[in-house]
Amino acid sequence: MSLGFLVLFLPLIASAITLLVSRRRAMLSSYISTASALICLLITVSLIQNGDNKELGSFNWIQVGDFQLNIALELTGLGKGMLLVVTLIGFLVHLFSIGYMKEDSGMARYFGGLSLFMFSMTGIVLANNLAMMFIFWELVGVSSYLLIGHWYHKHSAAEAAKKAFLVNRIGDFGFMIGILLIWGAFGSVNFAEISNSLSVNKYDQNLLNWAMVCIFCGAIGKSAQVPLHVWLPDAMEGPTPVSALIHAATMVAAGVFMLTKVLFIIEVAPVAASLIQYVGALTALLAALMATQQDDIKKVLAYSTLSQLGYMIMAVGFAGYLYNGETLGEKASNAGFFHLYTHAFFKALLFLGSGAIIYACHHEQNIWKMGGLLKRMKITSITFLIGTAALCGVFPLSGFFSKDAVMAAAQNNPLLLSIGCFVAFLTSFYMTRLCVIVFFGKSKSWSAEEAKEVPIIMLLPLIVLSFGAIFAGYSFSYDWFVSYDKIIHPKGALPLMLSLIGLSGVLMGVFLYKGRTSEPCNIKVLKNKFYLDEIYLIIVRISQEFIAKFAKVIDRVFIDGFFVRGGAKLVSEVGSKLRGIQSGNLQGYAFLFAIGVILVLFIINSLIG
Amino acid sequence: MPTLNEYLLMSGLLFSIGLAGVLLRGNIIIILMSLEMMLSAANLALVSFWRFGGGGGLPSDSYSPQVMVFFVITVAAAEVAVGLAIIVALFRSRQTVEIHELSSMKG
Numbered sequence: 001m002s003l004g005f006l007v008l009f010l011p012l013i014a015s016a017i018t019l020l021v022s023r024r025r026a027m028l029s030s031y032i033s034t035a036s037a038l039i040c041l042l043i044t045v046s047l048i049q050n051g052d053n054k055e056l057g058s059f060n061w062i063q064v065g066d067f068q069l070n071i072a073l074e075l076t077g078l079g080k081g082m083l084l085v086v087t088l089i090g091f092l093v094h095l096f097s098i099g100y101m102k103e104d105s106g107m108a109r110y111f112g113g114l115s116l117f118m119f120s121m122t123g124i125v126l127a128n129n130l131a132m133m134f135i136f137w138e139l140v141g142v143s144s145y146l147l148i149g150h151w152y153h154k155h156s157a158a159e160a161a162k163k164a165f166l167v168n169r170i171g172d173f174g175f176m177i178g179i180l181l182i183w184g185a186f187g188s189v190n191f192a193e194i195s196n197s198l199s200v201n202k203y204d205q206n207l208l209n210w211a212m213v214c215i216f217c218g219a220i221g222k223s224a225q226v227p228l229h230v231w232l233p234d235a236m237e238g239p240t241p242v243s244a245l246i247h248a249a250t251m252v253a254a255g256v257f258m259l260t261k262v263l264f265i266i267e268v269a270p271v272a273a274s275l276i277q278y279v280g281a282l283t284a285l286l287a288a289l290m291a292t293q294q295d296d297i298k299k300v301l302a303y304s305t306l307s308q309l310g311y312m313i314m315a316v317g318f319a320g321y322l323y324n325g326e327t328l329g330e331k332a333s334n335a336g337f338f339h340l341y342t343h344a345f346f347k348a349l350l351f352l353g354s355g356a357i358i359y360a361c362h363h364e365q366n367i368w369k370m371g372g373l374l375k376r377m378k379i380t381s382i383t384f385l386i387g388t389a390a391l392c393g394v395f396p397l398s399g400f401f402s403k404d405a406v407m408a409a410a411q412n413n414p415l416l417l418s419i420g421c422f423v424a425f426l427t428s429f430y431m432t433r434l435c436v437i438v439f440f441g442k443s444k445s446w447s448a449e450e451a452k453e454v455p456i457i458m459l460l461p462l463i464v465l466s467f468g469a470i471f472a473g474y475s476f477s478y479d480w481f482v483s484y485d486k487i488i489h490p491k492g493a494l495p496l497m498l499s500l501i502g503l504s505g506v507l508m509g510v511f512l513y514k515g516r517t518s519e520p521c522n523i524k525v526l527k528n529k530f531y532l533d534e535i536y537l538i539i540v541r542i543s544q545e546f547i548a549k550f551a552k553v554i555d556r557v558f559i560d561g562f563f564v565r566g567g568a569k570l571v572s573e574v575g576s577k578l579r580g581i582q583s584g585n586l587q588g589y590a591f592l593f594a595i596g597v598i599l600v601l602f603i604i605n606s607l608i609g
Numbered sequence: 610m611p612t613l614n615e616y617l618l619m620s621g622l623l624f625s626i627g628l629a630g631v632l633l634r635g636n637i638i639i640i641l642m643s644l645e646m647m648l649s650a651a652n653l654a655l656v657s658f659w660r661f662g663g664g665g666g667l668p669s670d671s672y673s674p675q676v677m678v679f680f681v682i683t684v685a686a687a688e689v690a691v692g693l694a695i696i697v698a699l700f701r702s703r704q705t706v707e708i709h710e711l712s713s714m715k716g
Contacts, residue, residue, distance in 0.1 A: 582714060582715060584711075584712035584713065584715025585708075586708050587631070587632050587633070594628060594632070
């Protein structure tokens with residue numbers, strides 16, 4: 001078995017063992033699962049050292065006529081970076097979970113889900129065709145569903161899991177149509193083959209645009225872009241390490257990764273590309289606005305994730321942006337991926353940090369009940385602050401470089417550039433707000449007063465990730481999967497301007513929230529997430545009611561009235577009319593019979609005659 | 610010697626009387642007898658056609674029609690046996706063989 005298949009299937013085997021064999025022995029399950037993650041990480045490192053490999057293993061899965069569908073693995077370019085992110089952060093999250101989930105009765109089930117997720121995510125990264133990617137795309141959806149609903153006895157968690165799954169289905173449906181369009185146009189779903197035939201033949205612009213828009217629908221769902229972003233904040237009902245791995249670092253970034261995989265289509269589909277830019281920018285803006293008014297520590301981070309995902313999507317969209325008669329192409333999408341890469345580290349760090357805080361505060365998630373944690377949980381707080389600084393784009397940290405790259409991709413479009421800058425301001429503002437409330441000032445409840453530093457197994461991932469958050473932005477960290485000059489870099493004073501914008505956000509956050517014990521400025525619209533959930537609810541309700549009423553009429557009038565009752569009535573009416581014929585008189589029957597015979601004879605006679 | 614037409618007339622008469630008996634008489638036993646009469650009429654027609662050579666391609670020394678007639682008579686005997694048995698069973702349960710009183714199948 002090739003190393004590629006090993007790295008793909010090992011987590012699946014671990015998941016099967018955990019779920020089927022060692023389910024009753026929680027600690028053993030967690031060790032099996034973590035060991036598989038560690039082995040995957042090691043294999044990944046060795047695979048990466050071998051460089052690009054387009055033939056990592058393949059077998060023929062479906063053959064229909066000329067069409068052949070392979071389960072084939074490739075590890076190229078950005079895929080290497082993505083695979084490292086998945087396995088490294090995956091492993092750290094496994095490690096953290098051993099501490100975090102220690103007292104949970106469903107620990108074995110949890111680790112089974114985690115391993116299943118690792119399997120699915122690796123499949124997305126290694127897929128060399130769209131169909132295989134779609135299969136694993138659905139699989140991450142399933143594992144995400146299982147993990148969000150881990151505490152299924154809690155109503156809100158079960159609902160959130162359902163919501164995440166259903167909302168994703170909407171996007172995935174578009175993705176599927178997109179794949180079919182691509183297949184119709186190119187006769188292949190293999191990335192390399194599509195790319196080749198695009199460079200050789202000329203294709204209809206409209207078709208490409210539509211196909212790209214449909215494929216982008218998949219990314220809208222999975223990467224939680226407006227208008228399908230509503231599932232991600234709710235997904236925070238899941239255990240916090242899951243939020244770190246799935247809903248911050250890897251799965252939600254799968255949409256961005258997938259877009260970089262079909263980059264060659266974005267480059268030739270300008271309409272779809274600009275749609276991608278604007279959806280990304282809108283998401284970044286709305287999510288950042290909503291993040292400023294959240295009280296739940298995980299919700300703040302969730303909206304922040306949304307907003308950063310918006311950045312990435314926007315940057316990838318700029319791959320199809322025409323500037324001076326040329327598309328920005330790879331340079332822009334690499335900027336988006338660069339941000340994905342650094343974001344994975346510092347956002348996983350922030351989520352795991354918040355997990356540690358929640359763990360220490362006896363599962364208290366409201367930031368207004370925390371406070372003063374810097375003194376009580378030094379290491380956690382410092383790593384969290386490092387993550388915050390990276391997210392805000394403070395100079396020597398990773399976020400600074402990647403955010404600059406994203407802004408550089410947008411620098412020729414004044415509207416989107418200014419949206420991006422405003423989002424940067426909001427980002428540092430809400431993160432400062434969070435830190436000021438949680439780490440400084442006085443403790444606002446007993447759970448915060450009693451908070452103690454978390455055990456070493458949870459601290460270790462935090463420390464490793466904070467190194468990632470600091471250094472991921474330097475070229476030695478990413479040069480092996482995307483070289484420095486293949487990323488767009490800002491010109492002139494843009495970095496300085498962004499730093500000043502960030503600084504003003506920090507200052508405003510400190511100024512507004514220092515020493516506060518409750519929210520000083522309530523903005524209802526933002527707190528209620530622009531009432532989008534409510535609006536969706538109303539839309540769903542209205543449309544459902546309409547459909548239900550329509551269906552009711554159809555059911556009552558046609559199905560019940562016409563077919564069921566109508567049929568029965570017809571039979572009974574005809575029967576009651578015809579029963580008169582049954583006289584019960586034997587001789588009457590005989591008479592009719594005789595007449596019948598005579599008639600038949602007469603007819604036969606006249607036919608022959 | 611009578612002609613074919615006379616035989617056929619006889620057969621038709623016999624059949625009509627039988628049919629009239631089936632349709633008009635009230636006693637089941639008489640109806641059964643009338644049925645036998647109709648069978649005999651048919652047999653008569655059959656043998657007379659054979660006798661007068663209307664054999665439809667049969668050679669003149671073929672005895673198939675006669676065999677056929679015997680066959681019909683045999684079946685008729687069997688039928689009478691079954692029919693009478695039914696009538697006896699009917700009389701046991703209903704104490705009547707009058708057809709007008711047996712109308713429980715009326716819809």
